[in-house]
Amino acid sequence: MAIQFHIALFVIWTGLLFSPAISDLIITKLEREIDLRSQVVRTASKLKIENNGPGLASIFQLVFPNYQAKNLAYLRAVYYEGTGKTRRNVVNLQTELVELEGMPPELTVYSVSLPHNVQEGKSITLDVFTVLVNSIIPFPEEITQADAQLVLFQDSAYYLSPYSVKIQSLKVLLPSKRVESFTKLQNAKLMENAELKESVINYGPYDNLPAFDYSPIVVHFENNHPFAVAEDLLREIEISHWGNVQVTEYYTLLHAGARNKGGFSRFDYQSRYTFNGMSSFNKLFARLPPRAHSIYYRDEIGNVSTSNLWSSSEKTELVIEPRYPMFGGWRTTFTIGYGLPLKDFLFEKEGRRFLNITFGCAIDDVVVNNLIVKVVLPEGSKDVDTFLPFPTKQSLEVKFSHLDIVGRPVIVIQKDNVVPELNEHFQVYYKFSNLSLLIEPFMLISGFFFFFIACVAYMHIDISISKSSASYLAKLQMDEVQVAIQQIQNIFNRCLAVHDLLETSLQDLSRTGDVQSCKSVRKSADGTLKILAKDVMPLLVFLQSASQASQIWPKVEELVVKEKELQEKLMLKHSTVVDSFVKKQNAREMNNRIAPIQSKLAILKQEVDGLLDVINEF
Ligand SMILES: *[C@@H]1O[C@H](CO)[C@@H](O)[C@H](O)[C@H]1NC(C)=O
Ligand SMILES: *[C@@H]1O[C@H](CO)[C@@H](O)[C@H](O)[C@H]1NC(C)=O
Numbered sequence: 001m002a003i004q005f006h007i008a009l010f011v012i013w014t015g016l017l018f019s020p021a022i023s024d025l026i027i028t029k030l031e032r033e034i035d036l037r038s039q040v041v042r043t044a045s046k047l048k049i050e051n052n053g054p055g056l057a058s059i060f061q062l063v064f065p066n067y068q069a070k071n072l073a074y075l076r077a078v079y080y081e082g083t084g085k086t087r088r089n090v091v092n093l094q095t096e097l098v099e100l101e102g103m104p105p106e107l108t109v110y111s112v113s114l115p116h117n118v119q120e121g122k123s124i125t126l127d128v129f130t131v132l133v134n135s136i137i138p139f140p141e142e143i144t145q146a147d148a149q150l151v152l153f154q155d156s157a158y159y160l161s162p163y164s165v166k167i168q169s170l171k172v173l174l175p176s177k178r179v180e181s182f183t184k185l186q187n188a189k190l191m192e193n194a195e196l197k198e199s200v201i202n203y204g205p206y207d208n209l210p211a212f213d214y215s216p217i218v219v220h221f222e223n224n225h226p227f228a229v230a231e232d233l234l235r236e237i238e239i240s241h242w243g244n245v246q247v248t249e250y251y252t253l254l255h256a257g258a259r260n261k262g263g264f265s266r267f268d269y270q271s272r273y274t275f276n277g278m279s280s281f282n283k284l285f286a287r288l289p290p291r292a293h294s295i296y297y298r299d300e301i302g303n304v305s306t307s308n309l310w311s312s313s314e315k316t317e318l319v320i321e322p323r324y325p326m327f328g329g330w331r332t333t334f335t336i337g338y339g340l341p342l343k344d345f346l347f348e349k350e351g352r353r354f355l356n357i358t359f360g361c362a363i364d365d366v367v368v369n370n371l372i373v374k375v376v377l378p379e380g381s382k383d384v385d386t387f388l389p390f391p392t393k394q395s396l397e398v399k400f401s402h403l404d405i406v407g408r409p410v411i412v413i414q415k416d417n418v419v420p421e422l423n424e425h426f427q428v429y430y431k432f433s434n435l436s437l438l439i440e441p442f443m444l445i446s447g448f449f450f451f452f453i454a455c456v457a458y459m460h461i462d463i464s465i466s467k468s469s470a471s472y473l474a475k476l477q478m479d480e481v482q483v484a485i486q487q488i489q490n491i492f493n494r495c496l497a498v499h500d501l502l503e504t505s506l507q508d509l510s511r512t513g514d515v516q517s518c519k520s521v522r523k524s525a526d527g528t529l530k531i532l533a534k535d536v537m538p539l540l541v542f543l544q545s546a547s548q549a550s551q552i553w554p555k556v557e558e559l560v561v562k563e564k565e566l567q568e569k570l571m572l573k574h575s576t577v578v579d580s581f582v583k584k585q586n587a588r589e590m591n592n593r594i595a596p597i598q599s600k601l602a603i604l605k606q607e608v609d610g611l612l613d614v615i616n617e618f
Helices: 002-016 266-271 439-463 470-512 515-545 553-582 587-616
Strands: 025-035 041-051 057-065 072-081 089-093 095-098 107-118 123-132 150-156 165-173 179-182 195-197 200-209 216-222 228-240 244-255 284-288 293-299 308-311 316-320 331-341 346-349 352-358 367-376 382-387 393-399 408-418 425-431
Touching (some): 041 057, 072 107, 107 123, 228 352, 515 553, 553 587
Parallel strands (some): 025 165, 228 367
Antiparallel strands (some): 057 107, 072 089, 244 331, 308 316, 346 352, 352 425, 367 408, 382 425, 393 408
């Protein structure tokens, strides 16, 4: 792989040697820093640019080899206005992708508008920041649970520039001292070499390099930073003028580092976490806005109760712990939801309302491959406008929920490769008439009114049947019996659902080995079943005494007995499996213990289902 890199770079390099410089600017001093301490590449360059004339300079070009440009997720050029440390104003400079005549096709060019024209002989200093995704490549591509993750990064030791550079240096920041190899430049003329000090590689300084000079370097080093990538993230932000902004975020998260091979042993992982699983992650931190409330975090199985929450006046921090540690190539899907006070995020300006909220992912250090942000506005909103500090794809949708007549306008904003730097505020402006606010209450009120009228009409009809007649009383009692049976059925169905949850928890246990969460499912199941048993009591008492239930009563009685037996057997199975797990018994031993219970369970389950069917037909 490293060899392939060199070839690719060499092709670019030879193509560039003969390109002319494109203006009379020169870079008199350049300090560049490449930060490889996370899963993305962050560069910061300080450039002192001099206009060697003739004429004024208003534009400065940044060039990137195409293989980098396609991974460029963030580019920012700034100028610090004023002098002295205390009164420096940050000016963001406009950058624009341009096609330049005579530029080699292997290069992508961004044009930066200078904050003011630079006169002949004068200088200006700019800072340029970039973030590249997919540029730290795991090598080897597959590792075992016990291995550290090694990665490759390639660039040029010289700053790639269409201008000549008088003096320059490069620092490469690494996550640790563990470096497998790095390119040491063998340039006899320059005599300078690369040097590794602690966890920093210093290249240069290099003097007087011509435009487009390029010298490929490859660094192979250890990086166990969480390579957490949201392949898809959908954020739905729903505004309710009744005082709430509801945010729901749907994640598909991948560990994008070196793929795990040879499987996963939870035993090894738990006994020696630092050595067995250093390339994995088991925790993520989400920073939600202050005053976030009704926060939840759930996955396919249900609420994840192990997550922790801290809040202060500045932020709310949620710790997300997936049910199993994430190794390379593994995925998990989950949802985070929370409510925010409307007054913190919705403002008014020139007769319009606007939402002002952050755009990106709330979880630290996550790269989002495909981010979709949907802003659901209240029904009746008009003249919708968005403002984002970077380009995105946008479209409009309509969402219907209960009581909506024309639906709510939804702004859909999409962006690829969203890095934490893009987690900036954006605004959605819209017009809204307060009359629209009254539509829903009006519908509710008129709904109740019609309901009331209907009730009155019904009572009148009923009265005509004569309330004291025997047939009327019989009908009333039959209705009550039916309602009671219906409720009993519901309760038993809920018991069966709890049984299913218990079975699922056992499957999870064998998959994840998480005894604690299995036990907590059991505990909450015990609680629910107890409540259900209490709920069903009065219904049974009523049914037993109701003459019209005399036919069905024996079946109900039988159902109660069978379900109780089923429940006991299931609990026995659950305790047995958990116990075998704790004792680390092998699969055969465990099966021997469970097999007799299992067959009894199957029979009981069938009987209970059959009884429920019979009762259903009553
Ligand atoms: C999960 O938690 C949320 C918020 O705490 C709650 O509204 C919801 O009912 C819970 N769901 C389940 C299945 O427990
Ligand atoms: C949006 O909110 C941020 C943070 O509170 C603030 O800095 C920014 O000025 C606001 N933007 C607008 C347009 O109000």
